[in-house]
Amino acid sequence: MGTTITNTPKRAEPKAVAAVVEKLAARFGNRLVTSQAVREQHAHTTTWLQSQPPDAVVFAQETADVQDVVRVCAAHGVPVIAFGTGTSLEGQVNAPAGGVCVDFRDMNKVLEVHAEDLDCVIQPGVTRKALNEHLRDQGVFFPIDPGADASLGGMASTRASGTNAVRYGTMRENVLALKVVRGDGEIINTGTRAKKSSAGYDLTHLFIGAEGTLGIITELTIRLRGIPETIAAAACSFDSVRGACQATIMAIQTGIPVARIELLNAEQVKACNSYSKLSLPETPLLLLEFHGSEADVAEQSKNFAEIAGECGGGGFTWTTRPEDRTKLWQARHDAYWAVKALRPGAGVVATDVCVPISRLADCVTETEDDLKRLRLQSPIVGHVGDGNFHCSLLCDVDDAAEMARGEEFMHRLVERAQSMQGTCTGEHGIGQGKQKYLKGELGAEAIDAMRAIKQALDPKNIFNPGKIVPAPSE
Amino acid sequence: MGTTITNTPKRAEPKAVAAVVEKLAARFGNRLVTSQAVREQHAHTTTWLQSQPPDAVVFAQETADVQDVVRVCAAHGVPVIAFGTGTSLEGQVNAPAGGVCVDFRDMNKVLEVHAEDLDCVIQPGVTRKALNEHLRDQGVFFPIDPGADASLGGMASTRASGTNAVRYGTMRENVLALKVVRGDGEIINTGTRAKKSSAGYDLTHLFIGAEGTLGIITELTIRLRGIPETIAAAACSFDSVRGACQATIMAIQTGIPVARIELLNAEQVKACNSYSKLSLPETPLLLLEFHGSEADVAEQSKNFAEIAGECGGGGFTWTTRPEDRTKLWQARHDAYWAVKALRPGAGVVATDVCVPISRLADCVTETEDDLKRLRLQSPIVGHVGDGNFHCSLLCDVDDAAEMARGEEFMHRLVERAQSMQGTCTGEHGIGQGKQKYLKGELGAEAIDAMRAIKQALDPKNIFNPGKIVPAPSE
Numbered sequence: 004m005g006t007t008i009t010n011t012p013k014r015a016e017p018k019a020v021a022a023v024v025e026k027l028a029a030r031f032g033n034r035l036v037t038s039q040a041v042r043e044q045h046a047h048t049t050t051w052l053q054s055q056p057p058d059a060v061v062f063a064q065e066t067a068d069v070q071d072v073v074r075v076c077a078a079h080g081v082p083v084i085a086f087g088t089g090t091s092l093e094g095q096v097n098a099p100a101g102g103v104c105v106d107f108r109d110m111n112k113v114l115e116v117h118a119e120d121l122d123c124v125i126q127p128g129v130t131r132k133a134l135n136e137h138l139r140d141q142g143v144f145f146p147i148d149p150g151a152d153a154s155l156g157g158m159a160s161t162r163a164s165g166t167n168a169v170r171y172g173t174m175r176e177n178v179l180a181l182k183v184v185r186g187d188g189e190i191i192n193t194g195t196r197a198k199k200s201s202a203g204y205d206l207t208h209l210f211i212g213a214e215g216t217l218g219i220i221t222e223l224t225i226r227l228r229g230i231p232e233t234i235a236a237a238a239c240s241f242d243s244v245r246g247a248c249q250a251t252i253m254a255i256q257t258g259i260p261v262a263r264i265e266l267l268n269a270e271q272v273k274a275c276n277s278y279s280k281l282s283l284p285e286t287p288l289l290l291l292e293f294h295g296s297e298a299d300v301a302e303q304s305k306n307f308a309e310i311a312g313e314c315g316g317g318g319f320t321w322t323t324r325p326e327d328r329t330k331l332w333q334a335r336h337d338a339y340w341a342v343k344a345l346r347p348g349a350g351v352v353a354t355d356v357c358v359p360i361s362r363l364a365d366c367v368t369e370t371e372d373d374l375k376r377l378r379l380q381s382p383i384v385g386h387v388g389d390g391n392f393h394c395s396l397l398c399d400v401d402d403a404a405e406m407a408r409g410e411e412f413m414h415r416l417v418e419r420a421q422s423m424q425g426t427c428t429g430e431h432g433i434g435q436g437k438q439k440y441l442k443g444e445l446g447a448e449a450i451d452a453m454r455a456i457k458q459a460l461d462p463k464n465i466f467n468p469g470k471i472v473p474a475p476s477e
Numbered sequence: 478m479g480t481t482i483t484n485t486p487k488r489a490e491p492k493a494v495a496a497v498v499e500k501l502a503a504r505f506g507n508r509l510v511t512s513q514a515v516r517e518q519h520a521h522t523t524t525w526l527q528s529q530p531p532d533a534v535v536f537a538q539e540t541a542d543v544q545d546v547v548r549v550c551a552a553h554g555v556p557v558i559a560f561g562t563g564t565s566l567e568g569q570v571n572a573p574a575g576g577v578c579v580d581f582r583d584m585n586k587v588l589e590v591h592a593e594d595l596d597c598v599i600q601p602g603v604t605r606k607a608l609n610e611h612l613r614d615q616g617v618f619f620p621i622d623p624g625a626d627a628s629l630g631g632m633a634s635t636r637a638s639g640t641n642a643v644r645y646g647t648m649r650e651n652v653l654a655l656k657v658v659r660g661d662g663e664i665i666n667t668g669t670r671a672k673k674s675s676a677g678y679d680l681t682h683l684f685i686g687a688e689g690t691l692g693i694i695t696e697l698t699i700r701l702r703g704i705p706e707t708i709a710a711a712a713c714s715f716d717s718v719r720g721a722c723q724a725t726i727m728a729i730q731t732g733i734p735v736a737r738i739e740l741l742n743a744e745q746v747k748a749c750n751s752y753s754k755l756s757l758p759e760t761p762l763l764l765l766e767f768h769g770s771e772a773d774v775a776e777q778s779k780n781f782a783e784i785a786g787e788c789g790g791g792g793f794t795w796t797t798r799p800e801d802r803t804k805l806w807q808a809r810h811d812a813y814w815a816v817k818a819l820r821p822g823a824g825v826v827a828t829d830v831c832v833p834i835s836r837l838a839d840c841v842t843e844t845e846d847d848l849k850r851l852r853l854q855s856p857i858v859g860h861v862g863d864g865n866f867h868c869s870l871l872c873d874v875d876d877a878a879e880m881a882r883g884e885e886f887m888h889r890l891v892e893r894a895q896s897m898q899g900t901c902t903g904e905h906g907i908g909q910g911k912q913k914y915l916k917g918e919l920g921a922e923a924i925d926a927m928r929a930i931k932q933a934l935d936p937k938n939i940f941n942p943g944k945i946v947p948a949p950s951e
Contacts, residue, residue: 117833120835172650192922192923195919196899197903198834201636201902205636205682205686212678260734357672359591359672360672390594391671424669445667446666
């Protein structure tokens with residue numbers, strides 16, 4: 004049972020795959036694994052998309068390993084798929100044409116930290132939490148937080164963002180340079196440690212969000228920030244989604260540098276109350292975080308409280324006590340589990356869209372109406388400062404009728420966002436699941452350009468085939 | 478007399494050019510101009526690079542005009558060069574292979590302003606000052622300020638930035654979407670009005686900084702900011718460039734959200750004193766601007782003053798009075814004229830490099846030493862928060878020996894920045910002048926990738942040939 008995958012590239016010849024596996028086994032010994040269990044672990048299982056395991060998995064330890072895998076695969080026309088932690092949501096790590104998965108679990112070193120320059124150089128398998136653990140003593144942190152403890156290579160490849168993006172930007176704004184293995188195994192350096200540059204085409208941004216389809220990232224230079232002196236958390240309930248959105252717009256317009264501003268719709272608050280043993284009013288809720296000096300944070304909180312009051316917000320509370328902050332944000336971080344607990348045994352599919360913030364209230368409200376009409380259950384959480392929100396749709400995957408309504412819902416959600424000058428995905432990426440929406444969003448000419456770039460940089464189509472760029476028929 | 482241009486693409490056949498001019502004259506009437514004076518105005522005259530005028534200039538009024546120019550030129554293999562205000566600094570608007578220049582002077586409309594969403598849609602000929610004039614009543618502004626009153630299309634094409642980048646980012650962070658005319662005259666839409674997106678390859682960023690070599694931008698959707706409640710200007714003199722740089726690093730590390738932080742070296746201060754009738758101490762100077770609420774700005778100023786004190790800064794003064802602010806910043810904006818007045822009749826060439834901020838003091842100091850050794854005069858101003866600085870080199874263009882020393886100086890400046898993990902240009906772009914440095918900075922593989930992309934998106938090489946991508950021999 005699964006969402007239709009329409010772009011199924013041709014599988015490599017079994018003889019070619021066998022030759023590649025033999026050569027890689029000789030090179031990597033027991034770091035090449037072909038057991039079914041490991042192959043299945045590396046295919047995509049967190050969505051409705053069908054799992055498509057690779058033929059083999061190599062655990063890389065250094066860039067030279069990746070170069071060798073790419074060279075062997077290229078010689079035989081066998082696909083190469085990069086794998087971080089497997090938390091992507093649109094089938095990015097599936098292997099529809101088979102091939103070799105390169106697992107970056109062991110390429111997890113922080114190579115250099117330049118605290119004065121607010122940057123560091125890392126291997127792609129470093130995870131977000133491990134990185135911040137490593138950095139803490141030096142008074143700096145990496146702000147992008149997509150929820151999952153994803154690898155930085157994967158986060159760059161899907162152009163991830165999350166709760167902090169409203170203040171600190173997404174992966175797009177926080178990667179300075181990449182080292183990328185190209186189709187013949189040689190290495191492209193896309194930039195330097197300079198904070199800005201006008202030197203030639205922006206290769207860095209071309210590989211960010213390319214989901215491993217143009218080459219394989221083996222090193223990242225990323226921006227860091229100073230750990231704020233004070234962090235305050237706040238919560239504020241609203242009569243309506245519209246009031247919460249209006250408060251967000253006003254806060255951003257007046258320049259309150261809010262670090263996080265998350266919307267939970269009434270149904271999500273209900274789920275969190277039940278799961279996290281809270282007693283929040285079961286109406287739309289904004290969860291906020293302010294960063295800065297003590298005086299800063301106090302002023303930001305005061306200013307936001309005034310705005311919230313004008314927009315029908317009530318019961319605004321804020322705190323700088325770490326234990327209170329943690330409690331509040333833990334509920335947000337557990338939102339997925341809270342949804343899952345609403346209907347044990349059902350599948351949960353997370354999908355995301357992003358619209359101009361002035362249309363967010365319309366988009367969320369119409370989406371809630373659609374859920375009622377289709378008799379579906381999907382709490383909503385939103386990175387409301389960016390106009391980005393997620394639906395966590397609960398469906399019984401064995402109930403064909405409900406699944407069909409679920410697909411209709413998701414289809415209509417994307418079309419609604421696009422009709423409001425928004426995008427079919429703010430942060431999850433295209434992968435396999437959203438290829439059919441690219442043309443409607445950007446037009447055939449943009450797809451042509453993407454195809455031409457793919458052909459130019461990966462003429463043998465060995466890098467993660469079947470992702471992002473739709474099949475020629477679409 | 479001029480800096481060597483090494484990449485000279487083959488000129489279009491005179492017959493082809495004649496055919497294009499005839500067709501465009503029929504289509505555009507007196508909006509097609511071939512007079513020598515107008516052609517020369519559209520070639521590059523603000524640098525040491527030799528001027529290379531186009532064969533004709535078309536004054537476009539709408540996207541359809543650009544589409545028609547491109548179609549006619551493509552049919553005959555004749556180059557098309559986009560022209561904003563002609564303030565680029567590395568030969569970006571030169572026409573080394575001849576061709577048709579498209580002047581965007583008359584495509585200067587603000588098409589939509591979405592104050593709630595903090596974005597607007599504009600034509601490429603809108604200039605920075607005209608845009609902010611237009612926006613003022615709505616409480617929003619566009620923060621990128623490269624000094625010159627450049628057009629937004631040109632600013633996007635060279636990935637411009639300037640004095641506000643330390644807080645608000647560069648053009649890279651402030652363009653949401655572009656409309657681009659491709660080689661067959663069709664239009665590529667690169668994005669939507671959503672603040673963030675993971676939908677496919679990042680075409681927007683590929684065209685930003687492409688200097689018109691991959692297509693021609695005919696519409697931009699850009700990000701705006703709320704006009705800050707209070708703006709304060711400050712100045713602080715330092716014993717040494719190192720002290721000024723150290724204060725900057727500490728300010729950024731501790732998260733003071735300074736909006737502008739500009740370094741003037743002692744020689745630049747001297748030039749400004751003389752030109753702008755000021756009496757600043759003739760030692761390294763930081764000029765700052767703080768944006769925020771009144772309380773915010775006061776706190777930022779106080780915190781910075783403390784840091785400056787620790788780093789050998791003295792005489793820190795700050796003010797929110799508009800007339801005092803203007804006086805201070807006027808001196809900075811007139812820095813170029815102040816340099817010119819130091820030696821009337823000499824040529825001034827502005828060049829820029831950018832290094833990790835921890836290396837900035839070394840880079841500036843070594844550059845000052847080099848100037849002494851080479852008996853050259855070049856005041857230095859720096860967007861010090863980004864590690865980016867400019868030399869305004871004064872040379873008698875008729876003195877071959879001095880010019881040779883000037884070229885040596887600029888060459889060594891770039892190599893110095895690159896050896897410190899920096900870039901040959903932070904914001905001026907590659908154009909013609911800096912192609913020879915790209916390979917040293919990024920390696921042959923990055924150049925290969927740029928060539929492959931150019932070939933994929935502009936197979937006929939009609940878009941601004943001879944720019945960015947070095948000739949195959951380099």
